[in-house]
Amino acid sequence: MKNTITTLLLLAFLSSCKTIKTESVTASANDGNPSQSIQINNPIIKDKYTGDPAALVYKDKVYLYAGHDEAPNDFNFYKMNEWLVYSSSDMVNWQEHPVPLKVTDFTWAKSDAWAAQVIERNGKFYWYVTVEHGTIPGKSIGVAVADSPTGPFKDALGKAIITNDMTTKTNISWDDIDPTVMIDNDGQAYLFWGNTVCHYAKLKANMVELDGPIQTISLPNFTEAPWIHKKKDWYYLSYAYQFPEKIAYAMSKSINGPWEYKGILNEIAGNSNTNHQSIIEFKGKDYFIYHNGATQPNGGSFRRSVCIDRLYYNEDGTLKRVIMTTEGIQK
Numbered sequence: 284m285k286n287t288i289t290t291l292l293l294l295a296f297l298s299s300c301k302t303i304k305t306e307s308v309t310a311s312a313n314d315g316n317p318s319q320s321i322q323i324n325n326p327i328i329k330d331k332y333t334g335d336p337a338a339l340v341y342k343d344k345v346y347l348y349a350g351h352d353e354a355p356n357d358f359n360f361y362k363m364n365e366w367l368v369y370s371s372s373d374m375v376n377w378q379e380h381p382v383p384l385k386v387t388d389f390t391w392a393k394s395d396a397w398a399a400q401v402i403e404r405n406g407k408f409y410w411y412v413t414v415e416h417g418t419i420p421g422k423s424i425g426v427a428v429a430d431s432p433t434g435p436f437k438d439a440l441g442k443a444i445i446t447n448d449m450t451t452k453t454n455i456s457w458d459d460i461d462p463t464v465m466i467d468n469d470g471q472a473y474l475f476w477g478n479t480v481c482h483y484a485k486l487k488a489n490m491v492e493l494d495g496p497i498q499t500i501s502l503p504n505f506t507e508a509p510w511i512h513k514k515k516d517w518y519y520l521s522y523a524y525q526f527p528e529k530i531a532y533a534m535s536k537s538i539n540g541p542w543e544y545k546g547i548l549n550e551i552a553g554n555s556n557t558n559h560q561s562i563i564e565f566k567g568k569d570y571f572i573y574h575n576g577a578t579q580p581n582g583g584s585f586r587r588s589v590c591i592d593r594l595y596y597n598e599d600g601t602l603k604r605v606i607m608t609t610e611g612i613q614k
């Protein structure tokens with residue numbers, strides 16, 4: 284009986300996961316070989332609007348977390364109540380999992396499932412999210428935790444880890460958004476975030492408490508969307524630059540800086556005024572994951588779509604400018 288119930292639960296769970304089919308539209312490759320055809324793989328999710336991608340490489344899969352853009356076609360601002368998760372073994376075929384986290388999972392939050400990132404530590408998955416706080420005016424950062432990369436996630440703290448009253452370098456109420464997180468080689472975890480001002484702080488090993496003061500980093504034309512990553516012995520801090528946003532980046536030999544600005548990494552993403560990048564290495568290749576407004580006829584700044592293109596490093600560690608494509612990643 285117990286086995287039957289387990290099997291039924293497993294079947295119910297599997298049927299709630301959905302494999303996203305890549306579009307069968309083909310196009311001629313732009314390499315002088317008209318006989319070669321390629322698939323149109325960008326945007327990677329075509330049945331929903333998705334923004335603010337944040338990817339996690341865990342074991343042999345990539346987990347892609349994104350906000351769900353739910354704004355009606357005649358509504359010109361963000362309407363975001365939940366986050367979504369997809370997984371892939373090859374960066375081409377993506378499986379959608381049941382909705383793992385909503386704003387309502389944080390009892391203290393009011394609205395706005397804005398940008399977020401998941402990181403794994405000791406078999407637990409910590410999801411740092413932006414939400415509008417219910418009682419402390421302004422945006423704030425919450426943390427959810429799960430035993431699996433696909434959830435279910437629950438509020439890890441019962442309150443925000445960052446609130447607007449903790450940061451005073453600017454008067455705007457939305458400077459505490461867009462968390463990005465990294466665990467350095469020595470085990471020290473860091474949280475970066477911000478709009479207009481780029482903030483960062485150490486996290487305790489429990490991942491839900493700050494471990495020191497909130498500091499700021501000076502970056503040219505910093506708007507928002509910091510993403511921290513490391514490759515070989517270089518730290519990279521990429522971010523949304525100006526508005527409408529390009530993506531720029533800085534490099535350092537230490538996570539505590541000094542950061543050297545290196546230039547523009549990606550152009551304005553067409554009809555979306557935000558671009559919001561995530562950078563990963565998976566199975567020996569580097570990827571730049573971002574959003575644009577490519578899903579037509581109604582896509583745009585508030586109905587965005589996640590796309591993926593390759594990222595290439597120069598010999599000296601600097602980054603080649605990203606080329607955004609409609610073909611995306613090919614098998």
Ligand code: FUB
Nearest residue numbers: 335397398461508557559
């Ligand atoms: O999705 C809402 C906001 O738009 C994010 O927090 C920013 O990074 C921008 O993408």
